[in-house]
Amino acid sequence: MPPSSRPPSPYRPGPGWRGARLSLIARGRARLEAAARELAAAARVADVADRAAVTRAITELEEEQGRPCDVLITSAGLARPGHFLDLPDEVFRQMMEVDYFGTLYALRAVAPGMVERGRGSLVAVSSAAGLVGIFGYSAYGPAKFAVRGPRNSPRRTGGSRRRPAWSAARSSRSRRRRSRRPSWRASSGVAS
Incomplete structure (x- = not known):
């Protein structure tokens, strides 16, 4: 169907995007x-548990x-429900590799450039299972809790108490541009 005859999509970039360009990464080619x-x-197929693939x-x-x-x-996100004592250790490892390290690898790939430019935003979507224990999600919950953990540390890592890492790459004249420094947000909700 030609773009002009497609019904409007609430997700398609419109005038409010002001030149934004969207990129997607996922492991499933067809849905991506x-x-x-x-x-x-723009899109690329990559397994987020593979640091080199995500960075590339x-x-x-x-x-x-x-x-x-x-x-x-x-x-x-990847979830495999099960009771704590019934799940093999590999399931816990896999949850951490995908849910936590998959998020971490992407954050670490873009954060240095954001610091260098003095602007950018990082958003990591977690889950309600990362806030409270949910029966049957004994491997998924801790991995999603880990996603929430780094939300404050990028502001401190690599800097001093008086000068956090986000500001360490900025010059003294950048005080006028404080609103443009990178920000970090953590979002929790029920993952679908």
């Missing part, structure tokens, strides 16, 4: 390509888009 078409987005995908997308990532929203 369908979403990329619907959203007019982000680098390729930044090159394709002709600009660095200004806003990163991560929503990596």
Whole structure:
């Protein structure tokens, strides 16, 4: 269907996006390509549990888009319900690899550029299971709790108590631009 005859989508970039370019990364090719078409987005297939694959995908997308990532929203998630004593250790490891490290790898791939530019936003989507224990999600809950953990540490890591890391790369004249420094948000809700 030609773009002009498609019904409007609440997700398709519109006039309020002011030149924003959307990029998507997922491991499932078919659903990723369908979403990329619907959203007019660039896309790459990558397993977020593979640091090199995530970094490569982000680098390729930044090159394709002709600009660095200004806003990163991560929503990596994999869940395998089960009782604590019934699940093998590998399930706990897999949850951490995908849910936590999949988020961490993406954050660490874009954060240095944001610090260098003095602006950017990081959003990590967690889950209600990361806030309170939910019966049957003994491997998923701790991994989603871990996603929430780093939300304050990027402001402190690498800097001093008086000068956090986000401001360490900025010059003294940047005090006038405080509102443009990178920000970190953690979001919790029921993951779908």
